[in-house]
Amino acid sequence: MKNILRIFKYDLKKIHKNVIAMIVIMGITVIPTLYAWFNITASWDPYGNTGNLKVAVASSDEGYSGELLSVNLNLGDQVLTTLRGNSQLDWTFTSAKKAKEGVKSGKYYAAIVIPKDFSKDMMSIFTSNVTHPEIKYYINEKENAIAPKVTVKGANAVQQQINDTFVQTVSQTALEAFQLVNNVADETDDQTIADNLSAALAQISTDLSSAAGTVQAFSDMANSAAIMLNTTTEFLSQSGSGTKASVNALGVAGNGIDSLNSALTGTTDSINQALSQSASFYSAVSTCVGNALDSYNSDAQACANALNTVSGRVQNLIDGYQSLENSLSQIADSITEPHLKGMLMQAIGNIQKAKASQEAIRNAINDAATGITSATANATELKNNIDGLIAQSNSSISTVKKDYENNVKGSLDDLANDLTSTGSSITSLLGQLDNSLKDISGVTGSAAGNLTEVQKALSDSASLLNEASGKMSNVATAMLSSDDNGIQLLTSLLSEDPEAIGSFLASPVKLNETHIYPIENYGSAMAPFYSTLAIWVGAVVMAAMLKVNVSDNLKHKLNNPKEHQLYIGRILLLLCIGFLQSALICLGDLYFLGIQCEHPVLFVLAGCFSSLVYVNIIYALTVSFGDIGKAIAVVLMVMQVAGSGGTFPIQCAPEFFRKVYPLLPFVHSMNAMRECIAGFYGMNYWIELGKLALFLIPALLLGLILRKPVIKLNDAFTEKLENTHLI
Template sequence: MKNIIKIFLSDVRGLMKNFFALVIAIGLCIIPSLYAWFNIYSNWDPYANTSSVQIAVATEDKDYTLSDGSVVNMGDEVVDELKENDTIGWVFTDKDQALDGVYSGKYYAAVVIGEDFTSNMYESVTNGFQGSSITYYENEKKNAIAPKITDTAATTLQTSINEKFIEVVASTIFTETNQLSADLKNSDGIESFEDKLKEINASLQAYDGMIDTFIQGNEALTASVNSASDKIPGLSTKISDTAQDVTDTNASLTASQATLAGFNTDVQEALNQVQASLDAVATDLSNAGLGDKAKVTAESIAQTKNDTEALIAQLSTLQQTLEELSRQEAENKQQQLQDVTDEQKMALDESGEQSTESGIQIPDIQIPDIQIPSDIQLSEETKQQIQAALDAIQSLQNGAGDITTALNTIQGAISDIKAEQGSDASKIANDVKTTIDSDAAGISSTLSGCKQSIENMKGVYSNNLVPEMSNVLDSMSQALTNVTNLLNNLNSTLGNMGLVFDGVETTMSGLDDSLVQIQAVIRSVSSELTDITDKLDAAGEDEKVDVLMDILEGDPETYGEFFAQPVSIETEPVYEVKNYGSAVAPFYTVLALWVGALLLVSLIKVKADPDKLDHPKHHELFFGRYLLFFVLGQVQAAVVVLGDIFLLKCQILYPGLFWFAASVTSFTFSMLIYALTIAFGDMGKAFAVVIVVIQIAGSSGTYPIEILPDFYQKVYIFFPFPYAINALRETVAGMYGSTFETALSELLVFAVAGLMIGLVIRIPFIRLNHFMEKRMEDTKMM
């Protein structure tokens, strides 16, 4: 503690002994205040001098003649009103000069009143309420703030014109109603007028009943929509199941194609085997030698019999296959596909019937008909060819049966020869030979016919039957694929129908609300008309006119003034500040204190001389020199506060608290900037400059933080300016709760941060800072 006081007293004595140093110190205490005072004064009341902002006004409005012969010109009236308005520097000229002045920068803006300005006002009732308009030209290049001021002037002008317009229209309408009442007094039209009122009332009551009907219909429609919407999930499931059935059918058809390929191979082999058997039988008969050699004949006959039996088996298989084809399996597949299509159409019909019952115009969902290819059925020619093949097979089977019978006879004869082998054997052999010779001729003839039939069957099968069946299966497969895609698209369409139903329900709900509101208006008007007609019916002939006069008559000007400004606004200030300079005084005062602290660290060394001290520690050197910065900072705060109060005469409701907040702010700023400089040297000074640059733009000192870019809205709470400004604002405009104490407490957090930087964080950087200072001294410039 002794070293701290010693350093401070040494610094004070040094200033007192050195005149120039003392002058500089005094200047450091006053210069920051000038920064605040000049900025506050320049912003003292900028909107009080808007009369110097020149806006050109030109009118091309033409005179308008009223029904009574009088001439009016509302454009000239607007000009006359502007001449009495001294808040803006209005310059009255013609259109060409006004536009030239805006483009050259002579005028900030120009207002040009069109030639139909008055006529549109007075004829608005008859021309569909086409409003009058003015053209506003604005030079946004000349100054950034001037357009905002001229926009305000233009808005004020527009409001004034709108009031005048409404006043004229309302006055015109009520003038006409007064004329109507006068006409009724002077004519016999009272009866007709009463009848018109009753007709209008009857029409309104009819509209009321019609709206009830609409509302009831909407309720029924909403219920139907909900019912149809509830059925959509079930319909979607049904379509999905149908799509799965079609997919399964297509898979079965694919399997049939594979089966057809295998069957084709089997039939070809069967036909080849039958032909080989026939050739073998013929060869065996030829090799038999017509019974000359019994043993050889017996063996050949046995082989021929075996081949013939194989032929009969192959013919039976082929016959079963062709009979299966003759059952028209393709027609069955076609019928199955048609059933799927019919089921899909029934599902769509259900949806259509539901939408019809609901009375909703659902968008038409076009589902193309599924056309079953005509070639999916076997042609008549193919059927005839199959039947011919079956007849040929039957003939082959009969021939094979004859061959078998003959071979059995020959085998029996040969068996008798083998059994006898005696005196009668020769006779039996002759009989066998005779039998073989007689049967062999028939067998050969039968075999020739069978071979020709086999050749014909192979031609029919290969050239007609197989290609025909292949085309049938391909057509069926393509048709089923198309059906599957169609069902998937339809399922997606049903999902969209659900959205349509939801939209219809929302629309119906909104329509009901609108109808109820319209109905309330109709009933209110109808009630008024009923009261009027009841009064007219109860009144005598002489009294009816008086009743109507009470209803229709009125002062047009009074009505016009009322409708021009039906609502008035009364502004009640909260925390009123008498001028803009007082409003920005907290911001510029805080800014001056930060600038003052920057000037102190820039011109006064932050490191105390340890010589002549008794083993000084780091914290003693820190606080010893800081005491000088603290005292000078408090002098700066006092000077700027006194100038704000007594020189500029800012509005400050709590001068003592204003000084106290400025004192705390000076302490926080000087501590933070001093700590940054002693810890990081020139880098710390640069960092302090960066901080103030960011805070000038984004501390909510002038513009609300809510309208600044997102970056400033996110980071401004991490800087000290907002808290210091909030504390000073409380003393300028008025206190609210504990806002003042809270703001100062939050501000002192940055003073604590400065202590941490100067006493703790600084330690690891001492050697680095010393090294950087030596290198900068080596440059002979820094």
């Protein structure tokens, strides 16, 4: 211990007496802080400055003059007017030609061009030839990696603004037109316009009724998927055959549902997931049956009970297939398109075959349980028989899944898109009908939770559509009668509830956003990564600038020093400088940059402890391998920058980095700092520091013990390098 302290005091004395040495030490201490602070400052709020991104906007829209409804509409001009007051991006208004040329030259990051027939195409929903309007979006992805992601959000906002403007304008104009028609009818008894409106409303009623039936069928499909996934997931989990995908399967349909279309297509995805798990389910059934029959001779009653339990699970899955068959039959009955109906009927036939093969498995298991109870069964024969039936069932299930993936799913998704298109048409005529949908929005707001909530939301949606269909049908009938109060009835209906149906069809789900561990700005979120990186850089700079070995002159002054004394004596100086570096970095983050931090003292502690570990790792590498060790330290730094999940979720990284992720010191330093910045969860902070401390073991093992065999090899390598007079 005495020699260790003498080395440390000697180092401090040498620094104190040498001004140049003091300046170098100060530089080594300060440089890493600049690295962290500059990067954190540059990342402070990049998305708050998107107003500087130039995006060109051009409208060639020629507008629309109404025939059925007396309305002059130019959505392109209205969009330009709205964007002039929008500061989300630096909107630049120009011509279509200049906008496209500006994107090519790099003057603009992106351009949005509204074509000349845009308003006309929007109003084509009132004709037999519906044309979907398009907005042309041009993006220069060469200029910057992030800018395209930001500008596309602006383009989406423009699209939503156009939809809102269109719905509001048409619905308000329609109400005014209905009043006008009523006045004209009173004065002239001319029912031509009223007849046209009546026919349009009758078609809307038919579309709503058809949509309600389809939505209800999808609701039943969601229920089928829930039954099948609940059965397979629970059984696989209990049998030890479950996977992470199985455990999370019930959330598949709910993720990201923000429109009717995504709710419907999410349901078809869940059916595909349920079919995929059926084969795994029956593999687990085979295993459980085999385990049960193995206990036949020792405990026949327990064997029979186990078989009865497995039989019950098989029956549950059969019920799911029966429910799926009923849902597809309901859809097949409600459509007239021959090709789709034919594919659905073929799928129903395959499901019936799969159901029959599963019923055979259930019956065989029941017979086995009965035979075991009566002591008349042969376990081997029973197992072989059941395995044969399972093989047949897996084959039929595979046929169902292949047919569903290749034919049925795509057709059902197209049907969902058609339903959404129908809803968009109705929305355009009636406007956004928000008020009557507050209750259903509250229900569907939780649809992302699981399939049961999706099924309930779709069922409630179908009920609302049926109710709206009935109202439209009543109004159309009244308008066709000789009673000239039909228009007044329609006007009264829409005036009482002017925004309900349109709002629902446009977006049936409200997003209620709750921030868990909120972070004020992007700079605070990035502080753990850049601070951790700066601490490592500081340790690398020390290893490169300072001598890691004690001089021969000092060794002669010591009293027979041991190798470990020389090692520890010199590392004390590096640790002190490392503590200064990390403390200055963390304190600067807190009080110079002003990052958010719930636990500032523990934040500094995490930084200092990280420095302790990093200095030990890099010092051990440098002492043991010399210049090669320094190179290894740099390689480790580069690997951790890419694979520690500091900028993007590690799940987005290539497989190699996902595998080495837990083995990187950066990961645990950053996790501990994040706990301090955003708030603690349990003992996570101390757990992460504990994991970080484990890296001290191999570092000390290398520096104090394992480096001895490689000293001669390292000395020879160093001598060769010095002979070059270059390194």
